[in-house]
Amino acid sequence: MQQSQASVIRRPKSAISTYSVAIFHLRNPFVTVWWSLAYPGFGHLRLGSTIKGVFFFVGELLINLHAKLNLAIIYSFTGNFAMAKQVLRLDLLLLYCGILTFAVWDSYRVALETNKFSVLADHENGPIDPMIMGSAGLNSLDKRNPWLAVAWSILIPGAGQLYCLALVEAFFMMIGGISIMYFSHFLPAVHYTFLGQFAQAKAVVDWQWLLNIPSFYCFSIYDAYVKAVELNKLFDQEQAQFMRNNYQSTTFKMPI
Numbered sequence: 001m002q003q004s005q006a007s008v009i010r011r012p013k014s015a016i017s018t019y020s021v022a023i024f025h026l027r028n029p030f031v032t033v034w035w036s037l038a039y040p041g042f043g044h045l046r047l048g049s050t051i052k053g054v055f056f057f058v059g060e061l062l063i064n065l066h067a068k069l070n071l072a073i074i075y076s077f078t079g080n081f082a083m084a085k086q087v088l089r090l091d092l093l094l095l096y097c098g099i100l101t102f103a104v105w106d107s108y109r110v111a112l113e114t115n116k117f118s119v120l121a122d123h124e125n126g127p128i129d130p131m132i133m134g135s136a137g138l139n140s141l142d143k144r145n146p147w148l149a150v151a152w153s154i155l156i157p158g159a160g161q162l163y164c165l166a167l168v169e170a171f172f173m174m175i176g177g178i179s180i181m182y183f184s185h186f187l188p189a190v191h192y193t194f195l196g197q198f199a200q201a202k203a204v205v206d207w208q209w210l211l212n213i214p215s216f217y218c219f220s221i222y223d224a225y226v227k228a229v230e231l232n233k234l235f236d237q238e239q240a241q242f243m244r245n246n247y248q249s250t251t252f253k254m255p256i
Helices: 029-038 042-046 050-067 069-077 081-087 090-124 146-155 159-163 167-184 186-194 198-204 213-246
Strands: 014-016 021-023 131-134 137-140
Touching: 021 213, 029 042, 029 090, 029 213, 042 050, 042 090, 042 213, 050 069, 050 090, 050 167, 069 081, 146 159, 146 213, 159 167, 159 213, 167 186, 167 213, 186 198
Parallel strands: none
Antiparallel strands: 014 021, 131 137
């Protein structure tokens, strides 16, 4: 028997797999733009466009590294403009500007479109799968503590995403975070700082890599928190939908 056209769900609210839970929910386009400005790719990761986000992030990281942009920023902040001009590669800087501009524009455009889809999905009230089992593992909707997601992200970038069922993004955030901390010599610098050896901490650190850490850490924390909040909303919506479809009387009149 063929399924009727009216029963086809065109825009589901969510999609669950053994690797992640994708959710249509409202996002502030200007917050997305801010994350794209902080680091190209973060805005797309916030929108659930993981492949796009990873592409922009890796591209920006490579261009930034070879253009010595972060190093030039450090020299500029310390008033050493001649050295900043000397280390900066202008040909790669112009390429960086192009990628940054496109990432900002595209993340804003996609945010507006996904907001429309989110509203339509809510009106369509399609079924929400509470769990899935497969050979790769088990994934299920349940309540998450947003502040616990924040705590794990502070300890290990990507652990908050792992806690919130986003396994692919968690893998990327962990590999990216570990790589940045390794090449920047961040942990040895922290060790020397705790010992009071500030000159040694300053000498060991690689500033070109170190300037990637603030935006990476902040995004990891923010993204994990929002993911936990939206998962909780989806869990409540699925529970309400199940109770309404299976236990609510057809003659029940909703209060106005």
